[in-house]
Amino acid sequence: MEAKQLILKARHVTVAGHISPDGDVIGSMLGLGFALASMGKEYVLVLPDNVPASLKFVPGVEQIVEKPKKLAATDLIVALDTSDPKRLGSVYHDNLDLFQSVPVVNIDHHITNNFVATSVILDSSAAATAEQIVDLLHEMSVPIDPTTALCLLVGIVSDTQCFRTANTTSRTLEIAVSLIERGAPLSWIVDCLYKALPVSKLSLWGNALSDIRLSGGIVWTCITQEALHRCNASGEETEGLVDVLAGVKEAEVAALFKEVPGGSVKVSLRSSGKADVARLASDFKGGGHPRAAGFSLECSLDEAQELVIRSVNRLLAES
Numbered sequence: 001m002e003a004k005q006l007i008l009k010a011r012h013v014t015v016a017g018h019i020s021p022d023g024d025v026i027g028s029m030l031g032l033g034f035a036l037a038s039m040g041k042e043y044v045l046v047l048p049d050n051v052p053a054s055l056k057f058v059p060g061v062e063q064i065v066e067k068p069k070k071l072a073a074t075d076l077i078v079a080l081d082t083s084d085p086k087r088l089g090s091v092y093h094d095n096l097d098l099f100q101s102v103p104v105v106n107i108d109h110h111i112t113n114n115f116v117a118t119s120v121i122l123d124s125s126a127a128a129t130a131e132q133i134v135d136l137l138h139e140m141s142v143p144i145d146p147t148t149a150l151c152l153l154v155g156i157v158s159d160t161q162c163f164r165t166a167n168t169t170s171r172t173l174e175i176a177v178s179l180i181e182r183g184a185p186l187s188w189i190v191d192c193l194y195k196a197l198p199v200s201k202l203s204l205w206g207n208a209l210s211d212i213r214l215s216g217g218i219v220w221t222c223i224t225q226e227a228l229h230r231c232n233a234s235g236e237e238t239e240g241l242v243d244v245l246a247g248v249k250e251a252e253v254a255a256l257f258k259e260v261p262g263g264s265v266k267v268s269l270r271s272s273g274k275a276d277v278a279r280l281a282s283d284f285k286g287g288g289h290p291r292a293a294g295f296s297l298e299c300s301l302d303e304a305q306e307l308v309i310r311s312v313n314r315l316l317a318e319s
């Protein structure tokens with residue numbers, strides 16, 4: 001059965017998002033949630049992590065159940081912006097029986113998608129999952145009210161970094177226009193997302209940027225646990241730093257290495273287009289898009305840098 005039929009048929013829908021939630025997954029979850037409410041359906045929104053403080057401005061965000069223990073009975077699970085069930089974290093691992101027994105719809109735009117579900121809507125040409133939700137609501141003839149439009153525009157603005165990424169298409173802009181026409185306040189959203197720099201974040205970035213390295217076509221830097229403590233910054237305040245590195249003129253690939261407690265390193269990669277970093281990320285069991293991808297390594301910061309810089313060099317030589 002198709003996704004829209006599954007949604008139209010369900011009375012109670014569980015909408016799930018991915019670990020390290022971003023503006024796209026939160027905007028998409030809330031946008032779909034408000035639409036489900038207007039269709040007279042019961043729903044619950046669940047995340048395996050906390051909503052970052054920077055996204056608390058999105059209307060309805062208090063409805064999101066963070067790190068639920070066990071999911072309640074439901075007719076349908078909808079996993080958003082999630083390329084792999086593992087990206088649902090504990091929401092998936094602690095509810096395997098439920099995932100086996102009810103239909104699952106996956107709506108995603110990552111080219112590395114390998115989600116096996118009852119119905120998968122995969123559109124790697126969509127700049128954001130929120131864009132896909134707009135299409136789905138149109139297909140189901142569900143009207144989009146101003147609050148729903150706002151949430152969905154948050155998803156599009158944040159995944160395209162304000163309509164600047166390479167996957168921003170004329171279709172993305174058309175959908176954004178339709179949301180603005182339905183009452184979504186674009187400049188307010190942009191202010192909420194981008195005029196919101198805490199000093200701790202800037203001092204962390206300053207620290208990391210003063211230690212920037214460039215070799216071959218790669219620019220990179222690291223965030224240590226020690227720097228996070230010293231700057232009084234939270235782990236989520238590294239969000240966006242790799243995109244600053246991606247603006248470096250001399251580099252084809254930008255990398256950010258973030259030390260995680262417990263002995264692992266989170267690697268975020270950006271490419272100016274020559275090298276496909278999604279390919280490299282999938283070699284390391286991660287995922288993403290050709291120009292933006294990430295993965296984790298169980299090793300020290302030094303080892304991670306050595307391994308990744310070598311792999312990126314090889315990738316650049318091949319492309």
Ligand SMILES: [Mn+2]
Nearest residue numbers: 024081129159
């Ligand atoms: Mn997304």
